[in-house]
Amino acid sequence: xxxATSIFNLPSSKSTxxxxxxxxxxxxxxxxxxxxxxxxxxxxxxxxxxxxxxARNLTLCMPTRVYNSLYGNRDHDHDHDHAENTPANxxxxxxxxxxxxxxxxxxxxxxxxxxxxxxxxxLRTGNHALFSAPCSPGANSxxxxxxxxxxxxxxxxxxxxxxxxxxxxxxTESGGRKHGKGSGRFRVEIDLRGPAMVKGRKGFERLxxxxxxxxxxxEGRVWLFCEVGGGGRKGKGKRKRGEEVTMSSSAAPRxxxxxxxxxxxxxxxxxxxKHHPTLIVEPGTTTTQHDVLVPxxxxxxxxxxxxxxxxxxxxxxxxxxxxxxxxNGCPPTILEDDVHELVEYLGLLxxxxxxxxxxxxGRVDLYLCRYVLPTVEMGxxxxxxxxxxxxxxxxxxxxxxxIESGTAGDKREGDADVRVEDVxxxxxxxxxxxxxxxxxxxxxxxxxxxxxxxxxxxxxRNDKAAWMAISVDAFQxxxxxxxxxxxxxxxxxxxxxxxxxxxxxxxxxxxxxEGGRFERRHHYGPNEKLDGKQSREVRGFxxxxxxxxxxxxxx
Amino acid sequence: MAESKFTLRNSSYSYxxxxxxxxxxxSTSHKQKEQLELDEITVLSHLTSALSQYLGLTGTAIxxxxxxxxxxxxxxxxxxxxxxxxxxxLSQWVGKGGVxxxxxxxxxxxxxxxxxxxxxxxxxxxx
Numbered sequence: 001x002x003x004a005t006s007i008f009n010l011p012s013s014k015s016t017x018x019x020x021x022x023x024x025x026x027x028x029x030x031x032x033x034x035x036x037x038x039x040x041x042x043x044x045x046x047x048x049x050x051x052x053x054x055a056r057n058l059t060l061c062m063p064t065r066v067y068n069s070l071y072g073n074r075d076h077d078h079d080h081d082h083a084e085n086t087p088a089n090x091x092x093x094x095x096x097x098x099x100x101x102x103x104x105x106x107x108x109x110x111x112x113x114x115x116x117x118x119x120x121x122x123l124r125t126g127n128h129a130l131f132s133a134p135c136s137p138g139a140n141s142x143x144x145x146x147x148x149x150x151x152x153x154x155x156x157x158x159x160x161x162x163x164x165x166x167x168x169x170x171x172t173e174s175g176g177r178k179h180g181k182g183s184g185r186f187r188v189e190i191d192l193r194g195p196a197m198v199k200g201r202k203g204f205e206r207l208x209x210x211x212x213x214x215x216x217x218x219e220g221r222v223w224l225f226c227e228v229g230g231g232g233r234k235g236k237g238k239r240k241r242g243e244e245v246t247m248s249s250s251a252a253p254r255x256x257x258x259x260x261x262x263x264x265x266x267x268x269x270x271x272x273x274k275h276h277p278t279l280i281v282e283p284g285t286t287t288t289q290h291d292v293l294v295p296x297x298x299x300x301x302x303x304x305x306x307x308x309x310x311x312x313x314x315x316x317x318x319x320x321x322x323x324x325x326x327x328n329g330c331p332p333t334i335l336e337d338d339v340h341e342l343v344e345y346l347g348l349l350x351x352x353x354x355x356x357x358x359x360x361x362g363r364v365d366l367y368l369c370r371y372v373l374p375t376v377e378m379g380x381x382x383x384x385x386x387x388x389x390x391x392x393x394x395x396x397x398x399x400x401x402x403i404e405s406g407t408a409g410d411k412r413e414g415d416a417d418v419r420v421e422d423v424x425x426x427x428x429x430x431x432x433x434x435x436x437x438x439x440x441x442x443x444x445x446x447x448x449x450x451x452x453x454x455x456x457x458x459x460x461r462n463d464k465a466a467w468m469a470i471s472v473d474a475f476q477x478x479x480x481x482x483x484x485x486x487x488x489x490x491x492x493x494x495x496x497x498x499x500x501x502x503x504x505x506x507x508x509x510x511x512x513x514e515g516g517r518f519e520r521r522h523h524y525g526p527n528e529k530l531d532g533k534q535s536r537e538v539r540g541f542x543x544x545x546x547x548x549x550x551x552x553x554x555x
Numbered sequence: 556m557a558e559s560k561f562t563l564r565n566s567s568y569s570y571x572x573x574x575x576x577x578x579x580x581x582s583t584s585h586k587q588k589e590q591l592e593l594d595e596i597t598v599l600s601h602l603t604s605a606l607s608q609y610l611g612l613t614g615t616a617i618x619x620x621x622x623x624x625x626x627x628x629x630x631x632x633x634x635x636x637x638x639x640x641x642x643x644x645l646s647q648w649v650g651k652g653g654v655x656x657x658x659x660x661x662x663x664x665x666x667x668x669x670x671x672x673x674x675x676x677x678x679x680x681x682x
Contacts, residue, residue: 019564020664022563022664022666023560023562024561025558025559025560026558026560043558222678278680339561340563343563343665343666344568344664347570347665347668348623348665351622353630355622355623364595369622370620371622471666473667484666484667485667552664552666553668
């Protein structure tokens with residue numbers, strides 16, 4: 001790593017109070033049946049997805065071979081599994097009806113006022129999300145959010161006092177502070193589905209009055225709208241009449257002629273229809289980047305498992321390192337710097353940077369870019385974080401040789417462990433609810449586990465090291481302590497299977513040795529061995545690592 | 556079920572998302588956009604120009620890595636200690652023909668940095 005020393009003595013731009021950080025959690029995915037209508041709530045990748053209510057961008061990155069095996073034969077997958085979860089109205093352009101590759105990011109932009117929202121019963125209590133952020137964020141701006149009947153108003157002190165709202169204030173990270181960032185912001189959360197929230201009741205009338213007369217609340221603004229609970233269990237019972245209505249739009253290709261008449265008739269009943277929304281339905285854009293260099297850390301979960309030992313042994317890295325080195329098996333050791341590099345690599349991958357492709361890497365002039373691929377040394381001759389780098393970028397010749405040897409599977413100890421793969425990325429951009437992300441992730445995991453004839457799982461038997469990165473950018477809603485985005489790395493680990501060439505056998509052998517060690521170290525239980533017979537039972541993605549970017553953006 | 560957690564702080568790099576803009580011409584016709592389009596060398600020469608104007612010779616010594624260039628946008632990496640210097644230098648810089656480099660977003664990691672794309676358009680009613 002090129003040393004990042006400053007030539008200026010400027011104080012650091014980050015104050016310690018909200019220093020940027022990444023919360024990393026490494027987990028094993030549940031091996032049991034994943035019910036898309038009831039995804040896990042407390043386990044980590046799922047918990048994280050739930051915690052970020054709206055996503056702005058979503059990028060899936062995976063090797064093209066994994067993409068093909070997951071998405072290749074769509075007709076085959078659309079059988080019993082998905083039939084049970086078809087939502088009430090698949091033609092609704094705003095309902096993210098289909099999942100997987102057909103899943104579309106469907107949302108609407110609409111210009112209306114808060115009183116428009118409050119006056120319409122279907123709009124204020126329906127299973128959908130409305131979000132409105134000020135165009136120019138300033139001290140007097142008000143952010144509004146309506147998520148399945150819960151209205152959240154984030155406003156300055158003056159607006160709160162003028163509004164005369166009596167609802168209790170919600171504690172926020174920055175709420176009620178007199179000085180500093182986010183001072184004087186007040187947040188009110190109102191449950192519009194509550195029994196008191198009906199016309200004529202005092203609290204509701206007060207809210208309606210405030211929304212029509214108080215400066216800051218009465219102005220028309222752009223709202224983003226998306227359906228929540230399209231395929232989930234939550235949506236089934238509580239679905240409101242208005243939501244079942246189809247809006248006619250060019251983006252609804254599957255509207256059949258039989259229902260079109262009645263749907264057009266009912267179209268006026270959609271809560272948004274009278275506000276003339278702009279409907280946007282975007283399928284994911286798929287791009288492929290050729291010959292991307294993938295370091296071993298990405299495709300093999302052993303590395304990140306050693307991260308967990310590292311963190312559990314607190315800060316005594318040297319001690320744990322010595323212990324690792326003593327064992328003759330030479331397990332991979334991962335240090336904090338390596339994790340930094342891993343995060344950087346994943347960032348570049350999701351960005352689609354050409355710096356990590358074989359065509360570019362090592363050939364770009366040092367003057368333009370000094371990026372070096374991360375590698376963790378495999379072997380007892382561990383020599384700190386800087387010692388195990390893939391190659392000196394300046395020495396193009398030798399570096400190329402190492403990469404070549406890496407692809408051939410000839411992995412010697414202490415060598416660069418780099419594969420060359422084509423990477424396909426699918427990118428969604430718009431306004432997505434956490435449920436959209438959840439359905440996508442659950443569907444991907446389920447797809448990876450589908451058994452196919454002749455193969456172990458949807459990930460073919462040659463996909464020993466299937467991986468996938470899911471990067472999500474969030475909307476900013478809080479001044480401090482806000483998650484700017486998260487990144488989930490799904491890994492399958494080494495699955496058993498008949499190896500083909502010598503290279504495959506080699507890596508299989510290596511994998512099984514590491515797997516055994518990994519099992520011993522982490523006490524995952526006897527049924528979750530990576531080697532031996534049991535591994536053939538476990539299919540698809542098995543490990544998830546979640547990187548949660550907190551306050552990472554400078555403002 | 557084994558679950559392990561770990562917190563990472565103190566990134567040694569900072570990442571900046573830039574976009575080139577023509578200050579002189581307000582209309583952004585297709586032809587003008589094509590003329591403005593960036594490549595790696597252009598970005599670096601713009602950055603060097605901005606940094607040398609603002610900080611002199613020391614400014615040109617800031618190690619800037621160009622990670623990606625796409626049409627009018629660029630993503631760069633630099634040591635986190637120099638982030639302020641670079642942002643300040645870019646904010647006051649106007650290049651030949653009135654071109655400027657706008658900072659669309661910056662952060663300690665690349666996660667979350669793509670959010671800034673077309674934010675103004677996103678919050679308008681157009682498609």
